[in-house]
Amino acid sequence: MGGNLIYYAIVFLIVAIVAAALGFGGVAGTAISGAHLLLMVAVVFIVVGLLAGVLRRGV
Secondary structure (H helix, E strand, O other), X not given: OHHHHHHHHHXXXXXXXXXXXXXXXXXXXXXXXXXXXXXXXXXXXXHHHHHHHHHHHOO
């Protein structure tokens, strides 16, 4: 699941860069906010998954 979120975060980042280059500041700001949110959620999912894997092993 984390991989899909990172993919969409990159897509939002590209949309933000294109929108900023074309002068659409509001769209760029919204896209960057979405990318940041998705990236942070992906990082949380990855960390929780890693911790669950370590705890499940009994290490």
